[in-house]
Amino acid sequence: MGRQLGVGEGVVKVEALHGGISAEMRRLTIGSRDGGTRELVLRSFVDVEGAEEWLNREAGALTMLAGTGVQAPGLVAVDATGAHCEYPSLLMTHLAGQTVLDDDGLETRVPMLARQLVAIHALRPVERPGKYVALTTADTVVTPEGADEDAWAAAIDTIRRPAPPYEGRFLHRDFQPGNVLFNGAADARITGVVDWASTSWGPADLDVAHCSVNLALLHGPAWGLRFAEAYEQAGGVLAATASERLYWLVRDALASSEEVQQVSQPWREAGRTDLTTRAVEQRLDAYVTTLMNTLG
Template sequence: MVTEEGAGLIGAGLGGQGRGATRAWVEKGLSEAEHVEEVVRLRGGWTSEMRRLDICGPGGRRSLVLRSFVKPFFVRHAEGLLTREATVLRLLGDTDVPAATLVAVDATAQHCDHPSLLMSLLPGSVRLDDEGADLRAELLARQLLRLHRLPVSAEARPRTYQAWTSPERVSPPDDTERPELWQRAVDVIRREPPGYRGCFLHRDFHPGNVLFTGDGDGLRISGVVDWVETSWGPADLDVAHCSTALALLHGIPAGMHFADRYVAAGGTLAEDRAVHLYWRLLDALAFAPDAEKVAAPWREVGRTDLTPTVLTRRLEGYVQALLDRYA
């Protein structure tokens, strides 16, 4: 997430119209001598409203992050999403994963104006520029592998992954000159899901959900955020999702190379090329026809070059590259 400078001075966006109950809920959890001094909107997300709350008290200043679901679709699903994220954040608290610490959750808006989750603020920032993308991709691959290797008991396993598209739901771009390409790709996922060796999945791991600090040799991942879709499933699916995002952000080669980086870091993917292709296309086709749902927050944080035309062209080229390599 990225800070929107100057936004949300004291009370704005939290104590204003439609936010009074949420502010009261937040402040009830603070010590008696603490108060919310400033509220700053964080940019870069599209499923929920994210705000940094700067807390002031006798012990100094600290900051928390408030996630609130306000869009009707996500409000309807908020109980499952926020309960899952709260559970995962508790689980990750005993690991070396750089995740936030859970402070409080009101998944059904029993106390808040909207379903909300309060957590600690992680250092760093989202970095989506093309410059330095290769180095960041190496770090992303290593971090993803560490997530997949987390030891999780059967009792603590998150839900089984859910597919985000199906052959019947895929919508090729309206102006495509290669309808046969899209049909070929859809035919690949027109089968029963392959068997797999399950592991812990972030399920929405991509550059927009990873925070970095430092530069050059000092570049480090300082945080991984957005755990509402955490699942249990094949490592190929997490790799597929990050690969699609990299292809859209930085070009087709970036998306094609990520799986190789993951394997080079020590990861294991499906040996059967057809199985790996299934997972890659199951993810990529969920972005059709134009990947606009990810483009809006990316443009908001500076990638104004990612127009609908550019994204559609990259997505189509990426689908072709996947078929060329794995089919």
């Protein structure tokens, strides 16, 4: 990493950043001889399968995003195989801002999130990323204890069907409140979007579904449904029929059933101590039930 610093620069402070699931994040304060400082972020994958592919994908995305108007970290360097770093790592610029996971201000933030996602989907990279991956199957879904069995059975049957046809878009693939930074001022605005390691090509509905389920788990099922509405109000285009929309919404909601603990722990570390694993399971059940009752 030292090769990426200027003459006379050195690391004067290292601070662990919380909120990530698959990677360790550290904010590095870089000092210069004249007393000035700047900040970088080091993202390292420790014993993570596929780290090389993830880091190369993120490096490519950050390079593509430069100058597009979508605020993202700037790529400084990448060591996808861990040849020079202890672990496969990516070094990038630090974005000002903070994630906001509280209920207060949702009425303002949700439309902002929707407009930001529409802007991401409008990007047309010269080289498309790989096709989206959806690992969840009808056989891997974990139905929460005490869940509405009829609703979950219907939801699982929904994803047994072939995926609907779609018009491909550039996807962030993990667009959700934990990866969006706000300035924290009274005139709230988005200062950047982070974690581009899963970028892919696929239906806009899938990114919308992912953000929707995260909003539902953080703030309640109604907010999951409202995000799709906000996305369309911002100019985004979703699948034409209710059954097609339901497929993508349910697919991503059921994917969350397999990783409730992994998803909720960073939220608790960020201050949402009310979001116990059990509380999140109950919200997921309520959201899946609401989807099936509304669109099923």
